[in-house]
Amino acid sequence: MVNTILGRKLGMTQVWDENDNVVPVTVIQAGPCTVSQVKTKATDGYDAVQIGFGGISAKHVNKPMAGHFAKAGVEPMKFLREVRVENGEEHKCGEVVTVADFSDVKSVDVIGTSKGKGFQGTVKRWNFSRGPMTHGCRNQRKPGSIGQCAYPARVRKGLHMYGHMGNERVTVKNLKLVRVDAEQNLMLVKGAVPGGKNGLVQVRMA
Numbered sequence: 001m002v003n004t005i006l007g008r009k010l011g012m013t014q015v016w017d018e019n020d021n022v023v024p025v026t027v028i029q030a031g032p033c034t035v036s037q038v039k040t041k042a043t044d045g046y047d048a049v050q051i052g053f054g055g056i057s058a059k060h061v062n063k064p065m066a067g068h069f070a071k072a073g074v075e076p077m078k079f080l081r082e083v084r085v086e087n088g089e090e091h092k093c094g095e096v097v098t099v100a101d102f103s104d105v106k107s108v109d110v111i112g113t114s115k116g117k118g119f120q121g122t123v124k125r126w127n128f129s130r131g132p133m134t135h136g137c138r139n140q141r142k143p144g145s146i147g148q149c150a151y152p153a154r155v156r157k158g159l160h161m162y163g164h165m166g167n168e169r170v171t172v173k174n175l176k177l178v179r180v181d182a183e184q185n186l187m188l189v190k191g192a193v194p195g196g197k198n199g200l201v202q203v204r205m206a
Helices: 063-072 122-126
Strands: 004-016 020-032 033-039 046-053 077-084 107-113 118-120 163-165 167-180 186-190 200-205
Touching: 004 046, 004 077, 020 167, 020 200, 033 063, 033 077, 046 167, 107 186, 122 163
Parallel strands: none
Antiparallel strands: 004 020, 004 200, 020 186, 033 046, 046 077, 107 167, 107 200, 118 163, 167 186
């Protein structure tokens, strides 16, 4: 069984549970995802399947990928991801993964790319404290001292400093799967998931 499905983050809303409590949820349009390649230990050394999501015009597919899809006998897809499986020989190209496969799942892990925030300082990026705001202090949002005097007389590796923030792979684990709508290919996940609207996410059975 393939335990991962690809989808798009549509946005957030709220629903009511059986006890009339308001539950904030993220709506994900997931699948259907088609298997475009099967890898086994005999051919590749490990078991995995490649699943695709999102339609794409044939004129926007280069020749190597067009041959890849033609060999698998599937329509071209925009996004491809590889998912590990227990036994690759049980799967074949053309299989479809839908949200109906997640109907009995209670919690999921959601993987996405976080929103990019550009070049940021230490206060915003690492929650550093600012300096005094009064008595003539001019060091409000500067990082301060970054090294020692004599030993080791260098800046230690991994020191939190200013730099690029966001736009990186983020995994949020054990989110409650509130509802699955098989007709509209929708999944309602409690809480927030990484990325902006229409961003690509992977939903994995926890």
